[in-house]
Amino acid sequence: xxxxxxxxxxxxxxxxxxxxxxxxxxxxxxxxxxxxxxxxxxxxxxxxxxxxxxxxxxxxxxxxxxxxxxxxxxxxxxxxxxxxxxxxxxxxxxxxxxxxxxxxxxxxxxxxxxxxxxxxxxxxxxxxxxxxxxxxxxxxxxxxxxxxxxxxxxxxxxxxxxxxxxxxxxxxxxxxxxxxxxxxxxxxxxxxxxxxxxxxxxxxxxxxxxxxxxxxxxxxxxxxxxxxxxxxxxxxxxxxxxxxxxxxxxxxxxxxxxxxxxxxxxxxxxxxxxxxxxxxxxxxxxxxxxxxxxxxxxxxxxxxxxxxxxxxxxxxxxxxxxxxxxxxxxxxxxxxxxxxxxxxxxxxxxxxxxxxxxxxxxxxxxxxxxxxxxxxxxxxxxxxxxxxxxxxxxxxxxxxxxxxxxxxxxxxxxxxxxxxxxxxxxxxxxxxxxxxxxxxxxxxxxxxxxxxxxxxxxxxxxxxxxxxxxxxxxxx
Numbered sequence: 001x002x003x004x005x006x007x008x009x010x011x012x013x014x015x016x017x018x019x020x021x022x023x024x025x026x027x028x029x030x031x032x033x034x035x036x037x038x039x040x041x042x043x044x045x046x047x048x049x050x051x052x053x054x055x056x057x058x059x060x061x062x063x064x065x066x067x068x069x070x071x072x073x074x075x076x077x078x079x080x081x082x083x084x085x086x087x088x089x090x091x092x093x094x095x096x097x098x099x100x101x102x103x104x105x106x107x108x109x110x111x112x113x114x115x116x117x118x119x120x121x122x123x124x125x126x127x128x129x130x131x132x133x134x135x136x137x138x139x140x141x142x143x144x145x146x147x148x149x150x151x152x153x154x155x156x157x158x159x160x161x162x163x164x165x166x167x168x169x170x171x172x173x174x175x176x177x178x179x180x181x182x183x184x185x186x187x188x189x190x191x192x193x194x195x196x197x198x199x200x201x202x203x204x205x206x207x208x209x210x211x212x213x214x215x216x217x218x219x220x221x222x223x224x225x226x227x228x229x230x231x232x233x234x235x236x237x238x239x240x241x242x243x244x245x246x247x248x249x250x251x252x253x254x255x256x257x258x259x260x261x262x263x264x265x266x267x268x269x270x271x272x273x274x275x276x277x278x279x280x281x282x283x284x285x286x287x288x289x290x291x292x293x294x295x296x297x298x299x300x301x302x303x304x305x306x307x308x309x310x311x312x313x314x315x316x317x318x319x320x321x322x323x324x325x326x327x328x329x330x331x332x333x334x335x336x337x338x339x340x341x342x343x344x345x346x347x348x349x350x351x352x353x354x355x356x357x358x359x360x361x362x363x364x365x366x367x368x369x370x371x372x373x374x375x376x377x378x379x380x381x382x383x384x385x386x387x388x389x390x391x392x393x394x395x396x397x398x399x400x401x402x403x404x405x406x407x408x409x410x411x412x413x414x415x416x417x418x419x420x421x422x423x424x425x426x427x428x429x430x431x432x433x434x435x436x437x438x439x440x441x442x443x444x445x446x447x448x449x450x451x452x453x454x455x456x457x458x459x460x461x462x463x464x465x466x467x468x469x470x471x472x473x474x475x476x
Contacts, residue, residue: 056073056079060222061105068333069328069332070175070178070223071329074325075189079318080214080293083285087289104227112245113245116244117375118266120243120262120266123255124265126268129265131334134330135151147345148355150256151255152342152366170331170332178328178329188310190212192307199304203298204299207296207311213291221282225273226278230269230271237259237263240257241258242376252378256366343358345361352445352449353449355379356393356446360400361454361456370397388430395426430446
């Protein structure tokens with residue numbers, strides 16, 4: 001009898017659990033089956049940190065090769081965060097601060113530590129010298145430490161540059177690819193805005209319209225570079241200068257150019273082209289980008305599932321398209337700027353062989369005439385290397401200059417330039433200054449390498465002269 005109260009209580013609880021709701025006698029509690037696609041956390045992808053987005057925005061503002069192509073800034077992952085950062089810099093800057101647009105464009109500037117016969121020991125690698133970065137990354141030989149890349153920094157005449165670089169077909173195709181990337185980016189955003197309007201999705205309309213407005217601002221800037229190199233007054237000086245850069249991966253890059261050209265490169269600074277139109281364009285880009293960043297987080301969560309997929313697809317497309325655009329831009333800009341301005345001396349067994357070939361065998365515009373390797377501490381300060389520079393290579397360079405100027409051609413035998421009287425005198429002076437404590441193998445090797453380089457230069461010159469005669473041009 002004592003258990004009856006407990007049994008009654010249990011029975012009442014079971015009845016209460018099984019009892020139907022009073023308003024809906026037949027209602028049964030079930031879980032909601034939601035088949036909609038949601039990517040709520042991915043709304044943050046549009047404002048994540050992306051160094052490529054910062055670099056792309058800087059290229060948009062500088063348009064460093066505007067005469068060759070137009071850089072298409074796409075709305076990739078992290079692109080909407082860049083205008084926010086620039087706007088914050090504006091709001092926190094003082095009147096004496098550097099313009100935030102300049103900070104954006106110089107943030108990724110690298111410096112090359114060089115040794116040179118100038119006062120400058122560093123050269124900036126910025127957007128005005130993007131092609132130099134590709135040249136420095138040349139493919140090395142099996143012995144990269146003995147490779148030498150010679151880069152002529154003197155600017156070519158405008159009429160000569162038109163005939164260099166990629167072919168007209170390649171340039172046309174590359175430009176169309178870059179234009180198509182920008183057009184496709186805008187079309188995806190337009191489709192998202194149209195679908196948002198058809199489905200009356202205010203969140204989608206807001207997001208895609210802000211992105212479209214920001215895309216229009218970027219398109220306008222792409223045709224009006226806002227940050228340009230500052231004009232400097234530098235005295236004309238045709239003195240040839242050299243700057244030597246040692247690659248961490250092995251290999252030596254030698255920059256050759258006039259004093260004024262090298263100084264202009266070392267002292268380059270950037271300025272924001274101030275005007276009412278440019279200021280409005282700059283603020284239009286910042287404000288529209290900031291609103292796009294806010295909408296990316298606020299609207300993405302509330303949009304319909306399939307429209308979220310469109311937005312996500314746009315981010316992925318823009319990120320991949322930026323990689324393609326970078327590749328195309330490097331092909332167009334690199335070939336146009338570096339064409340006929342580089343000379344690679346590779347496959348050298350010894351370092352002396354590379355130096356001798358770069359000093360004698362190279363073409364006249366690349367020839368390292370008068371480069372003091374010992375004085376710049378790029379060769380040991382031994383007497384044999386000093387004499388190699390001053391007694392051997394220097395004298396042979398003087399003979400080469402006279403021959404190329406047409407003043408001493410008759411003194412050169414038909415097939416042996418080493419038999420020239422001045423060349424023979426240079427070899428004799430080099431041998432006469434040797435001592436017993438020097439390595440005879442090294443002494444003989446330097447002479448053999450010099451003769452081989454001189455013979456190679458002579459054969460190339462004869463081929464060039466024969467080709468010029470057949471084409472109706474005078475010999476070089």
